[in-house]
Amino acid sequence: MKKYIFKFIISLSVLIVAVSCGNSEGNSKETGGNGAKSDSTANNGGTQVSLAQFEGSDMELGKMQENTFPVTVDATGMIDVPPENKAIISSFADGYVKETPLLIGDQVKKGQFLVSLENPDYVQMQQDYLDAMEQMKYLKSEYDRQKALIEENITSEKNYLKAESEYKRNLSKYQSMRKKLQMLNLNPKAVENGTISSVIRIYAPIAGSITEMNINKGMYVSAADELMRIIDTDHLHLELNVFEKDVMKLKKGQEIRFSIPEASTDTIEGEVHLVGTSISEEKRTVKVHGHFKDEDKKTRFATGMFVEAEIITDQKNAKALPTQSIVSLDDTDYVLVLQKKTDSSYVFKRREVMTGNAFNGFTIIKNTSDFKNNDQFLTKGAFPLIKEE
Incomplete structure (x- = not known):
């Protein structure tokens, strides 16, 4: 009899040990193998966060609040x-590029030398100017003489009008040619003193930087060509x-x-x-x-x-949440709403939100009617938790 009782006790002990080991293994799986609770676990469709994880990750809770949005x-x-701050540089006359010391990006001052052109036609223009000037001296003298004679009724009106016409026509030619020389930056006074040049120089009309350069040394350019740009x-x-x-x-x-x-x-x-x-x-x-x-x-x-x-x-005024509390997954925006709080953990529920404009770190929530006024949201640290769900 004692023998059978002893065998029964041994069998019962083995059974208890086996059950105990099974429970221990199950607890180990739930707690991560070391008997401690996991920082984030699924709990009835929610996300559970331990107090240690909440505080260690500097997570924060907050309510939806009304903000001013533009x-x-x-x-x-x-x-x-x-x-007026843009300048396209071109020439008033055709010519060959003789010198251009600038590159794209160079800074220039107003009046600074940009490029010089050379052409024999410039010499002819200066010669025509001198001819018009000399002709004008003679015609002015003849005009004054005929004017004096007509006042004394010594000459005919026809001779007077002819002298006047020739003088004024030549004066117009002289003045126009003088203006052309000035436009080409050729000094009429220097030409009158015998200084004739086959080169004209072009200067910057504004201060700025060279943004385009369309010429090379020796290149032939016409008056319609864009040589460079200054901005x-x-x-x-x-x-x-x-x-x-x-x-x-x-x-x-x-x-x-x-x-x-x-x-x-x-x-x-x-x-x-x-x-x-x-x-x-x-x-x-x-x-x-x-x-x-x-x-x-x-x-x-x-x-x-x-x-x-x-x-x-x-x-306008609208209810909003901090932008960092909203996480986008597959073109859908989510937030974490606090479901339950205990002494050792927080439990959050992922909820979909419809968002509007963002400003100063806050984003408008359009579907505010889906939430209660006292709902608390995870306003900081939601991104890794929503990604894990």
Whole structure:
């Protein structure tokens, strides 16, 4: 009898040990193998975060709050300068390029030498000027003589009118040729003193930098050719295009926020200076001229840069959440809403949200009716948790 009792006790002990080991293994799987709770686990469709993880990751809770958001009009355009700050350099006469010491990017001052051209025709123009000047001296003398004679009734009116006509016609020729020499930067006084040159020099009409250079030494150019371009970047501005439907919302002084998508993600501030008064028939847009608020930032830009801009026309109040609390997955936006809080953990539920405009770190939530006023959201640290679900 004692023998059977002993065998029963042994069998019962083995069974208890086996059950105990099984429970231990199951607990090990739930706690990550070391008996401690996992920092983030699924709990009834939610995400559980331990107090240690919440505090160690600097997570924060917050409620949806009402913020002020700007009402904006979208626009695109470019960095530009006024027409008076652009110069296309060309010549008033044909010629061969003799000298051009500049390269693209060089800075020039107003009146600085740019290029010289050479042509035998310049010599002939100066000779024609001298001939007209000498002819004028004789005709002026004859005109004065005939005028004196007609006053004394000594000569006929016909002779007087002929002398007057020839003198005035030659005077006109002399003055026009003198002006041509001045336009070619040839000094008429020097020509009159016998200094004749086959070379003309072209000078910068404005200060700025060389942006285009279309000539080489020895190249033949005509008066219609564009030799080079100069742009003065001291007056950079925004030249924006706004669609016709938004024109009535615009006025001088409104704030502009813009960026250069191809070069930087920084947002730069400006303001509306002028609003166009005509609509482009092709694109149905109006031109808006804007100025930089921070003049020092203009040095970072070049003319022709494409910009994307928003013009703030009004403001509105709307309920919003911090932008960092919203995570986008597969074109859908989500947030984490607190379901339950215990002494050792937080349990969050992932919820879909419909978002609007973002401003100053906050994003408008359109479907606010889907949430309660006292709902708390994970406003910091939601990204890794939503990615894990």
